[in-house]
Amino acid sequence: MTTFSMLLQGTKRWFIPMKATRQRYTFYSLLVIMSSLWMLIMFLLFGIYSQYLRIDFDKATFAVSALLHPSTYLNKILLGSEQGTLQLWNIRSNKLLYSFPGWGLAVTTLQQAPAVDVVAVGLVSGHIIVHNIKFDETLMKFQQDWGPITAVSFRTDGHPVMAAGSPVGHIALWDLEEKKLMCQMQDAHSTAIAGMTFVPGEPLLITNGADNALRVWIFDGPGGTGRVLRSRMGHSAPPTKIRYHGQNGEQILSAGQDGTLRSFSTVHEKFNKSLGRGSINKKKSKKKGLKLDTMALPPITAFASEVAHQSDWDGIVACHQGYITCTTWNYQKTSMGAHKLRPEEFSKRKPIDIYATAVDITSCGNFAVIGMSTGRVDVYNMQSGIHRGRYGKETAHEGAIRGVAVDGLNQLVITAGSEGLIKFWKFKMKDLVYSTELSSSPSGILLHRDSGILGIAFDDFTISVLDIETRKIVRTFSGHHGQINDMTFSPDGRWLITSSMDCSIKTWDLPSGCLIDCFLVDSAAVSLTMSPTGDFLASAHVDDLGIYLWSNRSLYSLVSLRPLPADYEPSLVTLPSTCPMQDVDVSGDEEPCDEMIEYISPEQLGEQLVTLSLLPESRWKNLLNLDIIKKKNKPREPPKVPKSAPFFIPTLPGLIPRYIPPEEETDTQSKVVNLGILAQKSDFYIHLEEALSTNEYKAPLDLLKSLGPSNIEVELRSLAPEGGGSVEVMLSFLRMIGMMLNKKYNFELAQAYLALFLKLHLKILSSEPKLLEELSKLSMHLEETWIHLQALFNQSLCVLTYMKSALL
Template sequence: MPASKIFTGFRALGYVSNHIPLQVRHHRKHKENYVITCVGKSFHTYNCSKLGIVSISNTHQDDISCLAVDANLVFTGCRNKVQAFQRGKQVLRTYEGHEYPVHLLLPFGNHLISVDTGSNVKVWDIHSEGIYLEMNFDNSGFQVTAVMHPHTYLNKLVLGSKQGTLQLWNIKQDKMLYVFEGWNSAVTCLEQSPAMDVIAIGLADGQIIIHNLKFDETVMKFRQDWGPVTTISFRTDGHPMMVTGSTIGHIALWDLESKKLKSQIRDAHEGSVVGMQCLPNEPLMVTNAADNSLKVWIFDQPDGGGRLLRQRSGHSAPPNKVQHYDNNGKNILSAGQDSTLRSFSVIHDKHNKSLGRASYDKKESKKTGLKKDRYMMPPITQFSSDTSRQSDWDNIAACHRGKCLVTTWSFQRSTMGAHKLKHPRFDEDPKLKLATALCTDISPCGNFVVIGYSTGHVDKYNLQSAIHRGCYGETIAHNCSVRGIAIDGLNQITITAGLDGEVKFWKFKQKNLIDTCHLKCCISDILLHRESAMLAVSLDDFRIMIIDTDTRKIVRTFQGHHNAITDMTFSPDARWLITASMDSTVRTWDLPTGKLIDCFLVSSAATSLSLSPTGDFLATSHVDDIGVYLWSNMTLYTFVSLRPLPEDYEPDTLELPATQYERKETDEEDEKDDKDMDDYELSEFKSPEQLSDELITLSLLPNSRWQNLLNLDIIKKRNKPKEAPRVPKSAPFFIPTIAGLEPKFASIKDDTEKETKSRISIGNLEPLSELGKALMADDLDYDKILNRFKELGPSAIDLEIRSLSPEGGGSVKAMERFLMFCNHILYSKNNFELINAYLGLFLKVHGDTIASNPTLCLVLETLSSCHLETWRNLQDLFTQNTCMVNYLRTATL
């Protein structure tokens, strides 16, 4: 039994890069560069032209520790195992043998060098997966931290160590050739320069050494004051430039001719620059960092520096709040602890966008840079949005941690708004200086926003002009913190909830108190479903109460969580309430029955969740996780039994989805992996007979041969002329003649001379047709009979079927044999539409005869059960395809 009956993992959004250095490969056929980044248990492949995602690899058992690429394969290290991926997705080969986690990989011709944390170096044969050579080092004497192959050095490797020394090895002879003494600092990275015999060595003390291996001489030295050198790259587009990265996110550009610092890119990333690669023969450079970003830089500045050309990024800190934005469920708004507000698309990552970072002064923030921005605001804790007036003015209002200031945002313009809502009382009264905006809601008309504060005040503002439109209550709405605010769907009632357990109902316009509902526990949050007027209230004792806002009464109470409830969401029809708690459970409650119908555990507690307005996806965010996870609602695609769960139900853990949907082991068909463009593998041909066990096949005959069999009599009647053709009257002087070489006069016959027709019924005297004889044969050949039917036209088929009855020259036995013939074809699942047309005509013509004959009725019962089973299989296929087409049609609107 699955962990959840309703939800299954679909995919994760917002992942771009992590602390593993990127890798760049050039595709000769495509003539394009591709960059590979790691996102935890899988890696992504992007094209460098537009940073569009090309492929997503299959999921590893654990997080990837290192990446490497060659012309055909992508190599990954995971724990003590190395895997080779073909086409950036399919696992082609596996290399096992390390005792410690692998942290360095280097493709070396037909071999692969892997180094683990125990400084065990293995040389693998890529194709045979066997070990060609193994070298062991002692971490206390030589801990391997970097490895590279110098150009033109056949079978040679340079190994850098934490102790600062370097060693040159011949892996073919398993012999150490030379030891470089080093510079009394740990080696962090090694990079080949465009010049032969010369490499760049990055050290932990910030030094960059340009060293000649052939003569063991230092050509030049540089030092960056930003800490250890994390990565090095050289430009190959004709400019003698070296680029280095640092742990604080700065990038330095060094002029190798003048031997000085040429330029620098400050705050290129918010974290350590872990990966950097200058594209071959292009003034472009790609970088990645642990801040979940991938950037492409172009060197076109007057000082030789680089500017940001394009980027892909996600949250650099976990999201606090996620919420679906529009009524189509395509976009998800996410507010992160990095003070940014982002929109993620469930359709494609190219539609993702950032609305920017919250700032007190955006202009000054741009001048000083984002990393040292002293105007940055605290993270967003709560926000509300509405699409009614998104084209006219700001349509998102956000509360910030520890601040009474509420900011506005525009989704359409993808930026922070100009208004910052704050009442003057919070500056004038010293007692209110520690006030905090805790909750907010935008009216359905999109004109107003209502804000609740920790001081008990509730203010109403106009979104367009930011003018204060009054407050609820004489001075304060509650004598405690306001934990929740909701506005009904008609702009008639405003609902506020206080920490003391009071839920108050106010007139939206007049701001007069209508009613108060007293609860016996502190309130933590509320959620209103505007269409059904159902209000969900979460309490500090881990219970959830449902209040009908029309009657102001409690209609449901749910209890089962064992820790604080973090978020709630309604289904579009308000039948379900889905809740998340710090006990790491996600529970689905059925409102009509008041029972728990689904519950599952997650590895880390969900901090926020939102069900799409179309009900197809559930979006969740989790503790210490920068991703937004999508879960599919299985009730839209298949039948799900929604029986209540027992009270002693123990939930199972449901794994968080990966960055792409993966088929489970129980699926009947495994997903076919993409093949390399150079390798063409022919799929095995399956005949219609072989497919009959899986599918139902059609005859592929023209529709005119079978579609109108049931309406053939109507067609003949419609096509029959209304009047018989008349012979034109001859003129009195005209004598009819016979055509020929010699014209002759035709003899005039008397109109009274007519042939008399026989009144004898010859139906029983007619012999059986060829098909009738084939049906009455001792050894029935159904395929031969079917092929004969296929050769006939509609009128001939009608005549053959009518002649099977005793009145048409046939017999009851012939009719029984025809029904057996239909049963056989239906059971074989071939020519499905053809046999249904023949059977329909047969039942229409001979219905009375069949009803009066017990033998034919018995055969027809067997045929009916076979037909019903076959139709059910076909109906299931129709239903699945119709559901998928409807989903794709609505998803692309």
């Protein structure tokens, strides 16, 4: 993958070579696996990550069906079998310690009681045996009429209560002191109870079932019954269609094969919502209950949502599998809406062979456009549910409607028919504007309203992009080898992401018309949707209850978006799962991702281009104004140090004491210093001298670039003979400037250094013929360079002016 990557963290994994894993159990640092091959395999979870023990059983005599580590039994494990017998094993010495005769019925579950040596044994007949394994004695026996015992748990907060689960979703609570049934919690789950556990020391029971629900029950009411404290639920059947709801990219609407419509939050699970299950008559459905609901609608096959006016009326419309009526839903109330949208002539009778196939909502949220299997397209008002007209005299298309879309301004309605036509209609007048014939029968359409581009999926596994302004096909993509299940646009309309039954997910770049990303998944993606913010791609897959989020890596890292070659072999991406992977050996190394290598720009892109030095302006811009800067920074009056008076004031000898006047200093020696005698040669000076013979000026230039403005002035002053330099070194400096102008490299530095050099040594330059000749060459070269540079400036300005003023 290059564009999208799964939100997975690397962990240590083991892959067990088994046909199926029936049960897993952990205690201490061991993981115990019970397989359908009637063997137990134990692994060390910490340390060496290796197999600890393996025990094989004969299926005919002892087929393991349940396991438990009894409390305080060190290195012991209790096993139950389908034959009804129990065995106690020492896993350290790999020895059978004791065999319990059992009750002649298959053991379904084992659970430790709060009392030591006591366990609860659940049987396939619905019996619960509370047994003392130390003395092999049965303490009490219970029976429930809902089938085999699926789970057992004990309260540990001081109440002698045992809970038992059943395959029909009911929970029975037994009073251990009175040895009788205390109460029942019917329909705790819609399917079998898979597991239950009381929180230690708390009146809380956690249950999960095959209905993909996890519930926490609190026992604080009279009669000992429990109520739901909190729950987490998902679809009990795989999703059929998912779409982002709203513009913040935080909610995903999902329709499942279980007939429910749910909202999943990408921020936190506590924001998840269930909009319920579609029903023909909600009042009758509530009276009959969920399991006996004969009014339930078929699963949703397509839906559309809009946040505009969703607080005023229903903002979601959905069509159901093989059903003519479309339902409205209210996101704010999290329930099915009040309107059922269907043609007026079918209000009393409901034909079996006519059903809704496509739906869309206008951006204002006022109207819904619905396409039928007969080719009919109708418009309904979302607020009142009243029919507002239809497109075409009788039908809009001769074949079934495969897709409908409304533009962002409510001006055009685009419809696609199975006969291979795309038609454009005036939204208000219902008149046909334009019709175009396609190369194949379309299977679905998707409109990106902001950019006005329409994605069309065909039955021949190709995808086309149509511009609704010009009404022409602008892009055609091929590469899928199966039915196109769904497609989605990126928020900016640059990418089109498609999924197919060939288990591939591909990303097409519309401006370049190329495939930029492709990867395979284990099961085909039936639906795709991309976040309005562009950070996540959500996918739903065949026979999978979950919705998977893929992060857009191009938002936070450098990703190569170059076109993929025609012979590109996509890699298989394993979806995250809680189930053990079988017969697979995967190394811990991650697949190297095709990220873009950061481009490092060379110092000079081309010799014909003028290249700057990238030094800050403070290093060269004020070289000509250093004397002004020094005058401004110079203090007005230097600080005066007070003269220290002597302790004994000197006097002249005589009768009248007189002070000795201070001696006046006389200049007996000249203060003019010959710098040429005292000056030492600097590194810059030495490099310039060497360049006279080698003609290599990189070293003196690099040294000069590393100096500050004041040091640069000192170095240039020292080049003159009066500063300790020579005419030859000054000539070498001018040649260095000529080299910089010739290569068009460090162009602004050459101008600044040359200007300062001319300011400091103008008198000497005018009196030396060698220097004058070199200066004339520099002047001609500099003039040619500026003429070339000015031509480039004029060309760029001309193009920019044309682009700004031309009508494109």
